[in-house]
Amino acid sequence: MTEIAPSILAADFANLQRDVEMLNASSAGYIHVDIMDGMFVPNISFGLPVCEAIYKHAKKPLDVHLMIEQPDRYLAEFRHAGASVITVHYEACPHLHRTVQHIKELGAMAGVAVNPHTPVEVLSEILGDVDLILIMSVNPGFGGQTFIENTYKKIARLDQMRKEGNHKFVIEVDGGVNTSNAPLLTSSGADVLVAGSFVFRSSNPLQTIDDLKNAGKL
Numbered sequence: 001m002t003e004i005a006p007s008i009l010a011a012d013f014a015n016l017q018r019d020v021e022m023l024n025a026s027s028a029g030y031i032h033v034d035i036m037d038g039m040f041v042p043n044i045s046f047g048l049p050v051c052e053a054i055y056k057h058a059k060k061p062l063d064v065h066l067m068i069e070q071p072d073r074y075l076a077e078f079r080h081a082g083a084s085v086i087t088v089h090y091e092a093c094p095h096l097h098r099t100v101q102h103i104k105e106l107g108a109m110a111g112v113a114v115n116p117h118t119p120v121e122v123l124s125e126i127l128g129d130v131d132l133i134l135i136m137s138v139n140p141g142f143g144g145q146t147f148i149e150n151t152y153k154k155i156a157r158l159d160q161m162r163k164e165g166n167h168k169f170v171i172e173v174d175g176g177v178n179t180s181n182a183p184l185l186t187s188s189g190a191d192v193l194v195a196g197s198f199v200f201r202s203s204n205p206l207q208t209i210d211d212l213k214n215a216g217k218l
């Protein structure tokens, strides 16, 4: 079943509680929390205190996407700040196996994200250890960017690797997701669709989350 993970990056930060409560009442499976450090990506979003504030009101699991350098320094803190899923970037982790084990020891689901230019084949030796692979369909750093079409075949290749290895990890896609690309994303193998601006800039976010979920089933 397709799950939707609305990205809180596109919420109204002055009304965060209201927007988290809206997501609690929605058909979303997760709340996607984008952490940016101004180093790994050219933008700064927010950090631990905001993650804790979201967690305080959230009734859905927090899916924390760390777009930061040396994420090992903050894994325990984000787990304590409420993360159920912690995703680190392949490009930021020279000792990815150790990082993934650390996330699992903390009791969270371990995710690994890949930038648009990174082939999924580099993940072959870690696929048996991870709970989730996040395929970036835009260059990380900003919401509201245009979806990169090459993503479909990357997802399809990863899905093939998953089948061949009899792996159980979830495939998540993030960036420029909408109801037009959702059907092909899910038929290519994506299980979780992250959507920021498409949800929060719509006139009826609750309906838009339902629409995405239904589009993902087509």
Ligand code: DX5
Binding pocket: 007, 009, 010, 032, 034, 065, 138, 139, 140, 141, 142, 143, 144, 145, 174, 175, 176, 177, 194, 195, 196, 197, 198
């Ligand atoms: C991009 C973030 C995304 C972003 C998605 O760096 O990782 O999660 O919030 O936003 P949209 O759906 O607007 O592309």
Ligand code: ZN
Binding pocket: 007, 032, 033, 034, 065, 174, 194
């Ligand atoms: Zn994200």
